[in-house]
Amino acid sequence: MVATQSADGAGPVGGDGPTGDAGPVGRGRPVGGDGPVLADVGRTDRALRGFLHGLPGVDEVGAARRTAQLATRSVKTTAKAYAVDLAIRMLDLTTLEGADTDGRVRSLCAKARRPDPADPGCPPVAAVCVYPSMVATAAAALRGTDVHLASVATAFPSGQAPTAVKLADTRAAVAAGADEIDMVISRGAFLSGRYAQVHDEIAAVRRECGPAHLKVILETGELGSLDQVRRASWLAMLAGADFVKTSTGKISPAATTPTVLVMLEAVRDFRAATGRQVGVKAAGGIRTTKEALRYLVLVEETVGAPWLSPRWFRFGASSLLNDLLLQRAKLATGAYHGPDYVTVD
Numbered sequence: 001m002v003a004t005q006s007a008d009g010a011g012p013v014g015g016d017g018p019t020g021d022a023g024p025v026g027r028g029r030p031v032g033g034d035g036p037v038l039a040d041v042g043r044t045d046r047a048l049r050g051f052l053h054g055l056p057g058v059d060e061v062g063a064a065r066r067t068a069q070l071a072t073r074s075v076k077t078t079a080k081a082y083a084v085d086l087a088i089r090m091l092d093l094t095t096l097e098g099a100d101t102d103g104r105v106r107s108l109c110a111k112a113r114r115p116d117p118a119d120p121g122c123p124p125v126a127a128v129c130v131y132p133s134m135v136a137t138a139a140a141a142l143r144g145t146d147v148h149l150a151s152v153a154t155a156f157p158s159g160q161a162p163t164a165v166k167l168a169d170t171r172a173a174v175a176a177g178a179d180e181i182d183m184v185i186s187r188g189a190f191l192s193g194r195y196a197q198v199h200d201e202i203a204a205v206r207r208e209c210g211p212a213h214l215k216v217i218l219e220t221g222e223l224g225s226l227d228q229v230r231r232a233s234w235l236a237m238l239a240g241a242d243f244v245k246t247s248t249g250k251i252s253p254a255a256t257t258p259t260v261l262v263m264l265e266a267v268r269d270f271r272a273a274t275g276r277q278v279g280v281k282a283a284g285g286i287r288t289t290k291e292a293l294r295y296l297v298l299v300e301e302t303v304g305a306p307w308l309s310p311r312w313f314r315f316g317a318s319s320l321l322n323d324l325l326l327q328r329a330k331l332a333t334g335a336y337h338g339p340d341y342v343t344v345d
């Protein structure tokens, strides 16, 4: 658990957390009360629209206020050291550049396995995340370790390709050794209300993944509202997503705390309705320890301990690790190391 303190130093805050606060979105109605029953949700555009548009609306002002309040919490000393290590263990260390080379991917994998070669106590990251063409190289570099290998697929980042191409992309990444697939949804289809198309494509990619976990990237910065983020989260979960993920990191805005709050509430409510737990990945634009700790506080206060592990919450980031390592060294030694303490990515 990440022990937090309010900014006024009032001491550890238990929080109103997962059981005490329904949050800006509220809970329950989609699956009980006056709302449609989850088991009866059909898979046609009409049925899915009826369900998704029957979800309670998100109070955008309430979401902003809630996340701003939580951002005032400070995480101190031993709790901070624990939280920094947890953030490292939750990290999908990512390189998704056209200029990626086998050498760069091998260096990234070495860093993923031993983020701080000077400190054997520093934990490895959760996963390395690369393009499908780099999976074989990363698989060889990670062999014999517990570091997972994620690959973006389905014509990342735009998703603008026929479904058959997306399935082939997924198949190739899994065959080359990826045990996690990060797919993008077809945002054009979603925004046009072609929900069955989006659902069926996710379900087909899920089948293609076999034992690999599927993270479904909503690209929340293109969805236009938190109501849409909530609908896209439910659609992905109904189609079989193992994780819902905010962003590709290729467009702005990427991850934001109000967006992740809405997604956390969605996975919480989905578990209450179905008994199935789905993870959340905050990705894109997260560069500092301070930002990462804000997300951990948000997880703790929204869904609590069941999600506070790398199995259920991830950060997708290309440059966050260096700042986590600098902060980790500062907590251990009391002094900041120079920038040459970490590798330049």
Ligand SMILES: O=C[C@H](O)COP(=O)(O)O
Residues within 6 Å of the ligand: 094, 096, 129, 247, 248, 249, 250, 254, 283, 284, 285, 286, 316, 317, 318, 319, 320
């Ligand atoms: O999935 C992870 C993102 O692509 C990384 O985005 P970033 O480069 O802004 O950290």
